[in-house]
Amino acid sequence: xxxxxxxxxxxxxxxxxxxxxAATRAVVRTAGYHNLHVYGIYGGYEGMINGNISRLxxxxxxxxxxxGGTFLKTAxxxxxxxxxxxxxxxxTLVAHDIDACVAIGGNGTYTGAKVFTETYDIPFIGxxxxxxxxxxxxxxxxxxDTAVNTAVEAMDKIRDTADSxxxxxxxxxxxxxxxxxxxxxxxxxxxxxxxxxxIENPIDHLVEILKKSSRRNKLFNMVVVAEGNxxxxxxxxxxxxxxxxxxxxxxxxxxxxxxxxSPTAFDRVLAxxxxxxxxxxxxAGKVNVALGVxxxxxxxxIFDDAINKRKSINEDLLxxxxxxxx
Ligand code: F6P
Numbered sequence: 001x002x003x004x005x006x007x008x009x010x011x012x013x014x015x016x017x018x019x020x021x022a023a024t025r026a027v028v029r030t031a032g033y034h035n036l037h038v039y040g041i042y043g044g045y046e047g048m049i050n051g052n053i054s055r056l057x058x059x060x061x062x063x064x065x066x067x068g069g070t071f072l073k074t075a076x077x078x079x080x081x082x083x084x085x086x087x088x089x090x091x092t093l094v095a096h097d098i099d100a101c102v103a104i105g106g107n108g109t110y111t112g113a114k115v116f117t118e119t120y121d122i123p124f125i126g127x128x129x130x131x132x133x134x135x136x137x138x139x140x141x142x143x144x145d146t147a148v149n150t151a152v153e154a155m156d157k158i159r160d161t162a163d164s165x166x167x168x169x170x171x172x173x174x175x176x177x178x179x180x181x182x183x184x185x186x187x188x189x190x191x192x193x194x195x196x197x198x199i200e201n202p203i204d205h206l207v208e209i210l211k212k213s214s215r216r217n218k219l220f221n222m223v224v225v226a227e228g229n230x231x232x233x234x235x236x237x238x239x240x241x242x243x244x245x246x247x248x249x250x251x252x253x254x255x256x257x258x259x260x261x262s263p264t265a266f267d268r269v270l271a272x273x274x275x276x277x278x279x280x281x282x283x284a285g286k287v288n289v290a291l292g293v294x295x296x297x298x299x300x301x302i303f304d305d306a307i308n309k310r311k312s313i314n315e316d317l318l319x320x321x322x323x324x325x326x
Contacts, residue, residue, distance in 0.1 A: 005099040005282050007037040009053065012070040013044030013112065015103035016259055017129045017143025019267035020070040020104055025061035027102050032058040034283060041094055043073045044105070045080035045112050048089040053096055056064070065268055068146070070259045074105070080237075082113050090120045098122060100287065102278045104142070106130035107307060110290055114303035123287030125278040126303065129271075131258055134178035135303030136309040138292025142274065144180065144265040146259040151185040154254050155222060159189070162250075166219035167209065168241075170280025172234035172253040175226040179313055181258065182226035187321045192221040194321055195237065197228035198313045203240050210247065212326070223249075274296065 010027045012020045024040070031038045040060075042052040053149045066072055079085035083171055095102070103113045104127045113124040128135040131147035151173045171191075179196030186194035193209050195201045206223065215301070225234040234251045238300045241247040274291055277298045281291060289300035 001072045003099055005036065007039065007097050008100045008102060008279070008282065009039040009041050009093065009096070009098045010102040011041035011044055011047065011104070012072045012074045012129060013103060013109040014074060014165055015076075015106065015130060016068075016070050017131045017141070018068040018076050018259075018261055018263035019142035019145035019271035020072075020129045021061075021064040021067050022263060022268045022271035023104050023129060023275040024070070025065055025126055025140055026272040027278055028056050028061045029058055030064050034279060036279070039098060039216070041136050043087060044075045044109070044171070045077035045085075046075040047073070048092055049077070049085050051095070052090045053092060065272075066262050068263060069116075070290075071210075071313055073320055076108060077112070084240050086119065089116070090122070093122055100124070100282045102127065102275075102282075103131040106132065106135060106141070107174070110135075110307050112301050114307060117288050123282070125281055125287060126290035126306065127274045127278055128290065128292055131181065132175055132178045133147050133180035134311060135290070135306060136311045137290055137294070137299060137306045139294055140266075140270055142267055142271045143259075143263070146261060146264045148180055148184045148188065150258050150261055150263055151181060151254055154223075154257065155185065155189040155191070155267040156254070158252055159222060161219040162222055168221045168223070168231065168247065168249040170223050170225050170234040170249050170251050170293045172225045172227055172251070172255075174255070174258050176228040179226045179229075182224045183317055185312065185322060186224040187317065187324070189222060189224070190325060191224045191321075192218075193223045195223070195225040195229040195231065196313065197230070197319075201229055201231065203231060203237065203244065206237075207241075207245050207247070208256070211326075244307065
């Protein structure tokens with residue numbers, strides 16, 4: 001018979017994402033509503049290993065829905081990859097009588113949850129918290145919308161100076177393996193071209209676009225570069241343009257600015273829905289799954305699929321971004 005869930009723990013792990021606080025708040029408030037005790041684990045799996053855990057009351061999550069970052073802190077844990085580390089984490093959970101965990105993070109977080117739940121009898125629910133939007137089983141991840149809005153705002157400013165000086169700008173956005181931030185930023189700012197990690201982007205193609213642009217008397221261009229594209233980042237592309245085509249470009253790397261800041265309304269609502277449903281799912285016995293929102297409804301995905309299946313880049317959006325930029 002399954003153990004009745006009375007005490008749960010919540011933690012954030014991997015790269016932080018705006019909206020993680022809103023998700024934690026929703027977990028704590030929903031659990032409180034159902035008379036469950038909630039514990040916060042500080043510093044992700046590292047905190048679980050080191051016993052960095054304490055009780056969270058409903059009032060402890062007041063005044064955080066609008067805050068970026070994660071008050072629970074986060075980390076990428078090497079120790080949790082080891083059996084010894086996971087055994088120590090289990091001891092922490094047992095010492096606090098934790099019946100189930102809610103893990104908010106990305107692929108690495110889900111992998112940790114999957115491996116842990118294969119050995120230990122404490123169920124997990126995963127919530128997709130990453131700016132990259134690269135999690136299978138959800139249309140959007142918590143933090144993606146905010147990150148794109150940050151990049152768009154930065155590019156709107158770059159547009160002013162690019163236009164004034166008739167310059168070419170290469171703007172690098174985050175995304176080591178996923179081009180969602182780049183693609184959406186490119187579309188949202190009318191960029192001339194977007195480099196993604198998922199597809200081949202020969203430099204010659206960009207050079208053709210720039211030539212076309214100049215034939216049309218377009219005097220400035222903004223190009224978005226996902227950090228993980230095949231040519232390297234914006235600095236590497238600028239060097240290739242100069243060395244091979246004698247084209248000058250200014251480089252802006254938006255970097256970790258995209259990870260911070262107050263979450264957009266979209267991310268706050270998404271995070272709240274997911275946090276609320278994480279507790280409902282635990283109480284209904286639907287465990288060891290990652291939750292997502294697909295076509296506006298909550299969907300569970302088994303950890304294996306959420307980790308291993310790829311959400312592919314939307315080909316139609318890709319084609320559209322090229323057509324609209326011409
Ligand atoms: O996974 C989110 C992300 O922001 C990626 O887009 C980026 O490549 C990576 O994290 C950077 O990680 P870190 O902050 O650990 O350098």
